[in-house]
Amino acid sequence: MIGILGAGAFGTALACALSETQPVTLWARRLPKGREAPRLPGVPIPDTVRLTEDLEQARQKIVILALPAQALRGFLADHGAALDGRALVNTAKGIDLATGDSPSTLIAQSCPKASIAILTGPSFAADIARGLPTALTLACADQEAEALQHSLSTPTLRLYRTDDLRGAELGGALKNVIAIAAGVAIGARLGDSARAALITRGFAEMTRLAIRLGARAETLAGLSGLGDLVLTATSDLSRNFRYGRALGAGESFDGTITVEGAKTAQAVSALAADRGIPMPIADSVAALAEGRASVADTVLQLLSRPLKEE
Incomplete structure (x- = not known):
């Protein structure tokens, strides 16, 4: 039972x-x-x-x-x-x-x-x-x-x-944040190339934070991290993706639907800041979810970051 x-x-x-x-x-x-x-x-x-x-x-x-x-x-x-x-x-x-x-x-x-x-x-x-x-x-x-x-x-x-409990639960939590970002890209008509970039760089953020918090990289590369990210950042069935798409398009979203990534983005942004871990995509999603930034300003801020090695 x-x-x-x-x-x-x-x-x-x-x-x-x-x-x-x-x-x-x-x-x-x-x-x-x-x-x-x-x-x-x-x-x-x-x-x-x-x-x-x-x-x-x-x-x-x-x-x-x-x-x-x-x-x-x-x-x-x-x-x-x-x-x-x-x-x-x-x-x-x-x-x-x-x-x-x-x-x-x-x-x-x-x-x-x-x-x-x-x-x-x-x-x-x-x-x-x-x-x-x-x-x-x-x-x-x-x-x-x-x-x-x-x-x-x-x-x-x-x-x-x-x-690896830490890796599994962080993968599941953090992918929701990136799925929102992917939805914003589509809602704002930034294109599939922009979504692919956000998914890829978002996965790098996920892995960076998770490892600093004691997770194993291979866990993030598995079903609970990358696998879940691919699904939720590309499907209309994903609540987090649909929420992000509504943000990107400037549309309202049904408040009765649970969107875990919005609160998680705020928690992750604060957590990473306390530890000095750069999380620009998570920070951007948190700012959008809290109404502290516009989509146009967020895109400009991400694109104006210093050039670096991958």
Whole structure:
């Protein structure tokens, strides 16, 4: 039995996929009416998924935290003690804006006896829910990592294992920032060449910061970094890309849609500044998200940076 906390698009998609091989309990404070998730139109929730608003029913041996990154700290403050001692698998891709902490750090602070894992990589919830082939990274340094890998794999959901939690979660968080930048390029009609440049130089930023924070370069070059970046910076299904495109075009964006990269850009910009790490693209995205700069000024600032070796 697996418990999933959070009935948003990704949590619901995982519930649909994992229920093919085992019982799943899906928890949310407010469950959707019927058995269709609002964020996954046309995808029914199988009868093998038990829906509940009672957190106790979802406290299984394995608990997947499918909560927004900026909501994780508050949730753990309220419920961390009840979840301690279990295998806690985080899916949020972000950095806490208030503290600068990663999801695994927040979990460890509230649940010191838990086995912590990160599930991340190039995936759209709709693809997972419909059983389309998807490969993800499962980062876990616990001795039970291999058993967890098998528990969370299905015939169409293939997990690759690593013990580099820092690299996996930073790759997932930072790629959202670059995906916003890529969207800005397209929304502002700067062209596909500009988007390719932003993706490439953005990946260099991601890797530079992650290594300084203790990650391994090969992790960033894998599914949880480069793989996820390619997907989210090139597809209209990416919320972060669509948000960036709206910024670039000067259009409004649906405020009810969670865009993890906007807050992450602000957290990353502050984090990098404290450590003296140059992150010009992340800084630009943070300024745009906060309304401190125009697209025209941001482009000019990036293009006027000193010439350098690659």
